[in-house]
Amino acid sequence: MFQKKTNVLALCxxxxxxxxxxxxxxxxxxxxTNIDPEKRLTAPSFDHWFGTDxxxxxxxxxxxxxAQVSLAVGGIVALFATVxxxxxGLVSGYFRKVDFILMRxxxxxxxxxxxxxxxxxxxxxxxxxxxxxxxxxxxFFPVMARVVRSATLQVKNESYIEAARTTGASHFxxxxxxxxxNILSPVIVQxxxxxxKAILAEAALSFLGVGVDPSTPTWGSMLQEAQIYLTxxxxxxxxxxxxxxxxxxxxxxxxxxxxxxxxxxxxxxxPRTKVA
Amino acid sequence: MSDLLExxxxxxxxxxKKGLFQRPKQYVKALNGVDLNVRxxxxxxxxxxxxxxxxxxxxxxxxxxxxxxxxxxxxxxDYMNADAKDIHHMRRDVQMIFQDPYTSLNPRMKxxxxxxxxxxxxxxxxxxxxxxxxxxxxxxxDPDTDYHKLPHEFSGGQRQRIGIAxxxxxxxxxxICDEPVSALDVSVQAQVxxxxxxxxxxxxxxxxxxxxxxxxxxxxADRVAVMYLGKVMEKVDAGSxxxxxxxxxxxxxxxxxxxxxxxxxxxxxxxxxxxxLPSPADLPSGCVFHTRCPLATERCRTxxxxxxxxxxxNQKVACFHTG
Numbered sequence: 001m002f003q004k005k006t007n008v009l010a011l012c013x014x015x016x017x018x019x020x021x022x023x024x025x026x027x028x029x030x031x032x033t034n035i036d037p038e039k040r041l042t043a044p045s046f047d048h049w050f051g052t053d054x055x056x057x058x059x060x061x062x063x064x065x066x067a068q069v070s071l072a073v074g075g076i077v078a079l080f081a082t083v084x085x086x087x088x089g090l091v092s093g094y095f096r097k098v099d100f101i102l103m104r105x106x107x108x109x110x111x112x113x114x115x116x117x118x119x120x121x122x123x124x125x126x127x128x129x130x131x132x133x134x135x136x137x138x139x140f141f142p143v144m145a146r147v148v149r150s151a152t153l154q155v156k157n158e159s160y161i162e163a164a165r166t167t168g169a170s171h172f173x174x175x176x177x178x179x180x181x182n183i184l185s186p187v188i189v190q191x192x193x194x195x196x197k198a199i200l201a202e203a204a205l206s207f208l209g210v211g212v213d214p215s216t217p218t219w220g221s222m223l224q225e226a227q228i229y230l231t232x233x234x235x236x237x238x239x240x241x242x243x244x245x246x247x248x249x250x251x252x253x254x255x256x257x258x259x260x261x262x263x264x265x266x267x268x269x270x271p272r273t274k275v276a
Numbered sequence: 277m278s279d280l281l282e283x284x285x286x287x288x289x290x291x292x293k294k295g296l297f298q299r300p301k302q303y304v305k306a307l308n309g310v311d312l313n314v315r316x317x318x319x320x321x322x323x324x325x326x327x328x329x330x331x332x333x334x335x336x337x338x339x340x341x342x343x344x345x346x347x348x349x350x351x352x353x354d355y356m357n358a359d360a361k362d363i364h365h366m367r368r369d370v371q372m373i374f375q376d377p378y379t380s381l382n383p384r385m386k387x388x389x390x391x392x393x394x395x396x397x398x399x400x401x402x403x404x405x406x407x408x409x410x411x412x413x414x415x416x417x418d419p420d421t422d423y424h425k426l427p428h429e430f431s432g433g434q435r436q437r438i439g440i441a442x443x444x445x446x447x448x449x450x451x452i453c454d455e456p457v458s459a460l461d462v463s464v465q466a467q468v469x470x471x472x473x474x475x476x477x478x479x480x481x482x483x484x485x486x487x488x489x490x491x492x493x494x495x496x497a498d499r500v501a502v503m504y505l506g507k508v509m510e511k512v513d514a515g516s517x518x519x520x521x522x523x524x525x526x527x528x529x530x531x532x533x534x535x536x537x538x539x540x541x542x543x544x545x546x547x548x549x550x551x552x553l554p555s556p557a558d559l560p561s562g563c564v565f566h567t568r569c570p571l572a573t574e575r576c577r578t579x580x581x582x583x584x585x586x587x588x589x590n591q592k593v594a595c596f597h598t599g
Binding site for chain 2 (some may be wrong): 158159160162163164165166167169170173178181182234246
């Protein structure tokens with residue numbers, strides 16, 4: 001895991017982003033909401049490292065603070081989707097009778113592209129942080145459920161599961177003590193990918209204007225505001241865009257690294273599924 | 277000695293699902309009328325080639341496989357038609373040792389925890405650690421160092437010892453050994469077999485010992501049952517199995533045992549069976565062995581032989597040609 005440089009790099013970048021955005025209010029030279037009309041759309045300089053936006057706000061401060069929303073949404077969605085998806089996947093993989101019904105429901109969810117489903121849900125529920133988290137959780141848990149189900153089906157046939165049953169272990173004990181610990185690695189790997197996908201999805205929703213409250217800076221909403229100035233103030237678009245790219249890339253690299261670390265036999269698997 | 281386990285006309289058929297509506301069109305007859313009895317304190321060896329239903333028999337006794345018909349009586353009580361609570365209760369007395377020590381232990385569970393698991397399942401939570409230590413010692417492992425090790429830190433033989441300790445945790449009366457040594461190195465096989473024999477003497481255990489290696493069976497069994505295609509072909513005392521086996525299939529099995537001396541090997545007149553094992557989904561009519569039997573006659577193709585006493589009361593054979 002830590003022998004590969006990319007893994008270490010990914011971990012460093014992520015830690016840096018998390019640390020920077022959490023402590024932002026104590027060290028940022030400008031407030032992300034501080035308007036300075038005289039300095040509208042100024043190019044990057046020593047004062048404003050990433051330039052200023054159309055209200056004269058510091059793009060660096062806004063980019064750093066915007067990471068809070070992205071990471072919070074990504075992290076919480078990854079957590080919820082993992083908990084729900086893992087539970088459903090375990091139950092579905094272990095009990096053949098509920099499997100058929102549960103998997104048809106999951107198929108129903110998977111029939112919609114994740115982003116479209118989230119968009120429809122946010123449109124129906126209304127845009128707020130909580131609703132976005134609900135919508136994205138619903139969009140991403142089916143993938144986790146599928147992954148966990150297939151892993152469960154595989155582990156279920158091992159003879160230690162049979163051994164556990166013959167020694168009188170209940171279904172609950174078999175699932176929690178025998179199956180779950182043995183499928184943990186795909187769960188962890190998949191949850192890092194969901195983390196990255198959720199960040200991208202949240203940015204897309206914000207970009208489309210159905211994201212969180214417009215007063216909070218997010219990478220998606222910044223990109224949306226910046227697009228009309230793309231030719232005269234490219235820095236306004238580039239830096240929030242870079243924020244998304246670097247965070248998602250680091251998460252994906254981390255996910256790859258974790259997968260390889262858990263799975264030493266497969267040096268190279270088929271190309272990774274594209275994000276979002 | 278009384279019968280601890282009695283199996284009467286046990287059949288286990290697996291449906292083969294085909295077509296759009298998954299209607300079973302065929303059945304794989306894994307067990308097709310098995311009659312066995314296991315006496316208190318003895319070791320019943322079960323031999324037969326791959327696919328003859330040995331493991332299905334073990335799984336049925338353990339309640340892992342639902343029998344299609346027939347009965348399994350444990351201590352005279354019907355195992356199959358008891359309710360879930362009674363089965364849970366009865367299961368205590370019947371434990372199993374698995375074939376592959378590499379897959380029969382949870383790789384994420386420490387040895388001590390694996391052995392403690394049955395105790396916890398039966399809510400015997402007081403002094404678990406002490407009991408587990410006793411068990412580790414009993415099977416020849418070190419309670420201090422081995423308690424907290426994970427399965428991958430053990431060798432195959434040591435793992436099988438953990439599996440044995442786990443099976444012993446609930447002080448069962450009957451232990452089903454499903455080829456417990458076939459996955460082990462020959463040098464380790466003898467150690468594990470001797471351990472099983474010692475434990476039998478110490479704890480008064482009864483074994484159903486499944487194997488395909490006749491030398492292993494000779495070493496450990498008191499009686500032998502030969503299975504072929506889901507049926508018992510011959511039941512005989514282990515002492516007279518080698519010299520007095522009557523069923524042509526038993527004789528073919530015995531004659532296939534390798535001999536270490538090549539010159540003696542050349543002098544041997546082996547019985548070589550022709551053809552393949554018929555598919556258990558499409559069993560031959562009459563005696564299931566007639567397709568490969570050197571003695572087969574017209575009668576064998578139409579009539580099914582039953583297990584009958586031959587020569588002495590301890591030998592039962594299902595064949596028309598063994599007077």
